[in-house]
Amino acid sequence: MSERSGRPGVGEPQTDEVDSTERPDGERGKYGRKRPRPGLTTAGVVAAGRRVIERDGIDALTMRAVATELGTAPASLYRHVTDREALLIAVLEQIADGLPVDVPGAGPRERLLRRLLGAHDYMAGHAWVLHILIRGELVARNALAFNDACLADLMAAGLPPERALTAFRACWHLVLGELLSEHPVSPPREPSQRRTVIESADRERLPALGRVLAEVGFVGVGERCGDLEAALRALITGLVER
Numbered sequence: 001m002s003e004r005s006g007r008p009g010v011g012e013p014q015t016d017e018v019d020s021t022e023r024p025d026g027e028r029g030k031y032g033r034k035r036p037r038p039g040l041t042t043a044g045v046v047a048a049g050r051r052v053i054e055r056d057g058i059d060a061l062t063m064r065a066v067a068t069e070l071g072t073a074p075a076s077l078y079r080h081v082t083d084r085e086a087l088l089i090a091v092l093e094q095i096a097d098g099l100p101v102d103v104p105g106a107g108p109r110e111r112l113l114r115r116l117l118g119a120h121d122y123m124a125g126h127a128w129v130l131h132i133l134i135r136g137e138l139v140a141r142n143a144l145a146f147n148d149a150c151l152a153d154l155m156a157a158g159l160p161p162e163r164a165l166t167a168f169r170a171c172w173h174l175v176l177g178e179l180l181s182e183h184p185v186s187p188p189r190e191p192s193q194r195r196t197v198i199e200s201a202d203r204e205r206l207p208a209l210g211r212v213l214a215e216v217g218f219v220g221v222g223e224r225c226g227d228l229e230a231a232l233r234a235l236i237t238g239l240v241e242r
Contacts (some may be wrong), residue, residue: 020113040072044082046090049081053091057185058131061088089138096140098122101149108153109236112171113149116232120175127183130176157240167239174235178228195220 010238044161063084067074081087100118123129132138147168154164182192199218203210 045080049087050091092140093142096142099146108156112153118197124183128185
């Protein structure tokens, strides 16, 4: 046991951190002796962290919350993850492993489009991850293969490296923005505040918005996801051909 951290040292038996101090009357503390915690693995800790995030949100993720989820003590986790940030990165790595890399397509533009749309559809099922990514602090190594494949297709389409990077970032920001806007972690209550504000807008003062509302109507969250493919296709074409 490390004297500085109180955490189990490498090779030391993993135990639940319980009160085993002996009282003056010779009895153990109310929790009894420390007992080994069998079966705790890194994968299990990461899975528990992911459950906490999916159920309660990113800000609820603490080592204590994960320990509670596993029915153990926080100190027993540190042999598997060093701290909360390491746990967040491990969760990101797990999600990033599912991003599409090798996709079919008649050419680099079509492959890029298919890959970006595939990433969108995959990430839409894990919208909570976006709120880790937009903080801009953490990145998953497993995501680099996706980035590399996108850059390779853009360069195969004729862009030099610097323009390929700009184009990839523009495409990814479009996907990320659509996900954040159209796939909220918690669905809004209806009628939503957004619907109320837009539908009550002064159409004489805002004639363009008024015309769109008259011809198209209000578009709610997630109602026009098919627009993304057309927008991405137009963006890729413009970036490659300009």
